[in-house]
Amino acid sequence: xxxxxxxxxxGLGAAIAERLARDGADVVLLDVSAxxxxxxxxxxxxVAGAGGGRGQVAVGQAAxxxxxxxxxxxxxxxxDAIGGVDVLVNNAGIGGPDTDVTxxxxxxxxxxxxxxxxxxxxxxxxxxxxxxxxGSGGAIVNMGSVFGQQGVAGGAGYCASKAGVALLTHSLAxxxxxxxxxxxxxxxxxxxxxxxxxxxxxxxxxxxxxxxEQVEMVKAxxxxxxxxxxxxxxGVVAWLxxxxxxxxxxxxxxxxxxxxxx
Amino acid sequence: MPGRMAxxxxxxxxxxxxxxxxxxxxxxxxxxxxxxxxxxADALSAAAGLxxxxxxxxxxxxxxxxxxxxxxxxxxxxxxxVLVNSAGVYRIAPLLDLTxxxxxxxxxxxxxxxxxxxxxxxxxxxxxGRPGAIVNIxxxxxxxxxxxxPSAHYNASKAGVLALTRQxxxxxxxxxIRANAVCPGVIDTPMLRMxxxxxxxxxxxxxxxxxxxxxxxxEVAAAVVFLASDDASYLTGATxxxxxxxTAI
Numbered sequence: 001x002x003x004x005x006x007x008x009x010x011g012l013g014a015a016i017a018e019r020l021a022r023d024g025a026d027v028v029l030l031d032v033s034a035x036x037x038x039x040x041x042x043x044x045x046x047v048a049g050a051g052g053g054r055g056q057v058a059v060g061q062a063a064x065x066x067x068x069x070x071x072x073x074x075x076x077x078x079x080d081a082i083g084g085v086d087v088l089v090n091n092a093g094i095g096g097p098d099t100d101v102t103x104x105x106x107x108x109x110x111x112x113x114x115x116x117x118x119x120x121x122x123x124x125x126x127x128x129x130x131x132x133x134x135g136s137g138g139a140i141v142n143m144g145s146v147f148g149q150q151g152v153a154g155g156a157g158y159c160a161s162k163a164g165v166a167l168l169t170h171s172l173a174x175x176x177x178x179x180x181x182x183x184x185x186x187x188x189x190x191x192x193x194x195x196x197x198x199x200x201x202x203x204x205x206x207x208x209x210x211x212x213e214q215v216e217m218v219k220a221x222x223x224x225x226x227x228x229x230x231x232x233x234x235g236v237v238a239w240l241x242x243x244x245x246x247x248x249x250x251x252x253x254x255x256x257x258x259x260x261x262x
Numbered sequence: 263m264p265g266r267m268a269x270x271x272x273x274x275x276x277x278x279x280x281x282x283x284x285x286x287x288x289x290x291x292x293x294x295x296x297x298x299x300x301x302x303a304d305a306l307s308a309a310a311g312l313x314x315x316x317x318x319x320x321x322x323x324x325x326x327x328x329x330x331x332x333x334x335x336x337x338x339x340x341x342x343x344v345l346v347n348s349a350g351v352y353r354i355a356p357l358l359d360l361t362x363x364x365x366x367x368x369x370x371x372x373x374x375x376x377x378x379x380x381x382x383x384x385x386x387x388x389x390x391g392r393p394g395a396i397v398n399i400x401x402x403x404x405x406x407x408x409x410x411x412p413s414a415h416y417n418a419s420k421a422g423v424l425a426l427t428r429q430x431x432x433x434x435x436x437x438x439i440r441a442n443a444v445c446p447g448v449i450d451t452p453m454l455r456m457x458x459x460x461x462x463x464x465x466x467x468x469x470x471x472x473x474x475x476x477x478x479x480x481e482v483a484a485a486v487v488f489l490a491s492d493d494a495s496y497l498t499g500a501t502x503x504x505x506x507x508x509t510a511i
Contacts, residue, residue, distance in 0.1 A: 170510045177472035177507055189496070223435030228496040235493030244484035247447075247477040250510020254500045258435050261428040261499040 001025035002082040003241070004075065006065050006123060007092030009036040011193040012143070014043075015230025016089055016237050017058065021047045023238055025087065026057040028078035032092070036060035057082055065092045065119035075126035084134055087241045088127040090120045090142045090165075095195045096158040098202040109157045116161035117168065124172055128181065137180030139241040142169045144185040144252060146260045162187075166252050173250030182249035184240050189256025190218050192227040223258030266491050268293035273334050273342035275321055275379050276349030277314070278305030280451035281399060284479035285346045286314050288487045294344065297334040299379070301349075321349045321375030331382040341386040343394035344490045347376040347423075350399060352453050356412040365415045372419035377426060380441070384434050393438030395490040398427045399482075400443040402505045411455065420445075424501055431499030440498040442489045447505025450476040472507030 003020045007013035008029035017027045021043055029040045040060030047056050059081050063074035079085055096112030097104055120142050131138035147155060148162025166185045173183040190196055200214040219225060236255050239245050254260050272289045276282040277298025286296050286309065296314035299321065300306045306316035315337045319330035335341045350372045355364060376398055387394045403413065404420030423443060430441035448456055448471060457463035457476075467474055485504045488494055503509045 173507055173510050174472050177474070223432055224440070224496065224498060225436065232496035235491075235495065236497070239485075239488045239493055244481075244488060246484075247473065247481040247504050247506050248485065248502070249473060250507040251503050253497070253502060255496050257496050258431045258440075258498040261432055 001086050001241070002084050003087035003089065004028045004030060004078050004085055004123075004127060005089045005091060006030045006119070008060070009033045009039050011195070012188070012191060012230050012233050013089075013091040014039050015234045016091060018043055018046070019231070019234035019238050020087070020241070021056065021058050024056070026082040028081055029058065029060045030063050030065065030074055030078075030092070031060070032062065032064045034062045036062055065090075065123050066114040068122055071119065071122040072126045075123070075130060079130055085127050085130050086136070086138045088123060088138075088140045089237055089241075090123050090140070092119055093143060093195075095199055096155070096161070098154050098199060098206070100154055101156045104157065112157040113161050113164070116158070117164040120165050121168060124168070124183075128172070128176060131181050132179050138182075139245075140169070140172065140176075140181065140183040141237050141240050142183070142185050144169070144187040146187050146189045146254060146256045149187055149252070149254070149260055170250045177249060182245070184245075184248060184250070185252040186233060186236055186240070187252050187254045187256065187260070188228055188233055189254070189259045190222060190227050191233070192229055196227070221259060222256075226257065228255060228257060263292060266292045266493070267344070267487065270294040270344050270490070271338040271340055271342045272296045272344035272346065272490070273299065273331070273379070273383060274346040274348060275299045275375065276347075277316070278302050278309050279348060279350075280453065280479045281446065281449065281482050282346070282348040283309055284483035285348060285486050286312060288480070288483040289344070289490075290314060292487060292491075295338050297337050297342065299330050299334070299349070321379060322370040324378050327378040328382050331379070331386060335386060341390050341392065342383055343387060343392055345379060345383040345394070345396045346399070346486055346490070347379055347396070348399040349375050349379075352413065352416050352455070354411055354413050354455065355415070357414050360415060368415040369419050369422070372416070373422040373426065376423055380426070380430055384430070384437070384439055387439060388434070388437045395494075396430060396439065396441040397486045397489045398423050398441065398443045399486075400424050400427070400445045400501070402445045402447045402503055402508055405445060405501075405503070405509055427501075428499045435498055440494070442494070442497055442500045442502060444482060444485050444489065445501060445503040445505065445509070446477065446482045447471070447503065447508045448476050449479060449482055451479055470508060470511070472510065475506065477504060477506055
């Protein structure tokens with residue numbers, strides 16, 4: 001399996017790349033941050049150290065997925081590095097501004113849509129073109145959010161971008177089914193990531209509470225009583241890109257500890 | 263993934279049916295111990311050839327379900343921590359011809375049976391202070407209507423299973439019990455009626471199923487065992503269609 005994972009320098013993306021590598025995939029890690037090279041190097045050393053070896057590859061590339069030229073070039077370089085692409089995981093995303101619609105600038109609104117939605121579109125377009133040309137099927141997993149299924153005051157741009165990702169993915173699933181390429185959305189809930197901690201710091205500042213109080217409030221709202229981890233998401237990605245999910249396409253899989261029982 | 267379910271104790275209702283049997287095979291292959299429940303004792307003895315223990319049980323009967331869950335705990339040397347509710351019946355009848363007895367019969371197996379088995383399993387697990395996972399077999403018929411193959415009682419029972427699953431998830435999460443539902447689409451099993459008219463069935467596969475083919479019981483079982491496994495550790499109350507994209511249209 002040859003996989004591209006975006007937003008892979010840290011957090012969920014790094015955990016996803018690690019799981020796919022552990023399951024035997026060659027992986028290209030993309031991120032807008034140059035830190036991704038170090039993440040890939042650590043992963044490559046870990047896979048080799050775990051007795052993987054087998055000539056397995058994990059390489060990092062810095063690229064901005066929201067840039068049309070850069071994202072296409074990144075897919076080209078990934079194909080050169082690992083010989084093709086069977087799996088694309090679009091995990092790159094930003095939280096966007098924590099502001100009401102009436103206080104959000106056009107530039108801020110466009111930025112979150114550019115990264116989360118347009119970036120996903122650009123990567124899907126480039127990678128699906130390669131997959132169709134290969135003629136051997138494939139799987140795409142795009143990161144939506146529980147906040148693409150329900151609204152949040154102060155998060156309109158983020159919610160709109162993630163809802164957009166879901167229907168982009170499901171339309172893509174219908175277009176790509178004849179080529180044996182499946183496309184699904186994962187909708188994480190509250191994850192233990194820097195993006196989520198940033199949001200809680202912002203909420204704490206706005207509401208005159210502490211960060212720890214915000215963390216506890218979120219945990220209390222989750223039926224399973226905890227934040228999700230990179231491992232929680234990586235297990236679902238591993239299933240969705242495997243033949244075990246061979247009849248699953250065009251779906252949103254909620255991975256949220258029961259916070260969204262809809 | 264060999265070993266993913268090692269040490270797990272699984273109970274599969276409707277264990278003699280195509281999907282139940284596929285789930286049992288997959289659970290066994292991944293290292294779980296398995297007890298099959300079914301009301302059809304002959305089918306169960308055939309299933310026992312797999313290496314799973316059979317227990318005859320009418321899933322509609324609260325006393326029989328309680329006794330079967332206790333018997334299974336004895337066979338498994340502990341309370342089941344995986345429950346797959348795949349006991350189900352399918353009937354076709356337009357609403358104007360559907361009798362109240364037919365309605366009750368379908369609801370009794372598909373919805374009441376899922377409730378009874380889930381309650382008995384969870385009670386034993388909670389009493390033992392152990393975590394676990396429930397996977398209920400619903401259907402895409404619980405998500406969308408179908409005028410060509412009218413079965414309001416079946417569809418309502420499967421939509422009911424989704425609501426029941428969410429409630430199990432909400433009430434039992436504090437006990438570490440996850441509950442999720444799989445919605446199979448057109449799956450190649452003896453229960454499938456769509457291909458009775460091969461030309462019409464083939465036409466539907468072309469126009470109504472993005473992947474253009476029937477699914478297999480094994481593909482449903484792969485989703486079920488994923489949901490029961492630790493790979494799905496943060497999923498609860500989820501609805502997972504396994505339908506070749508039918509519900510994406």
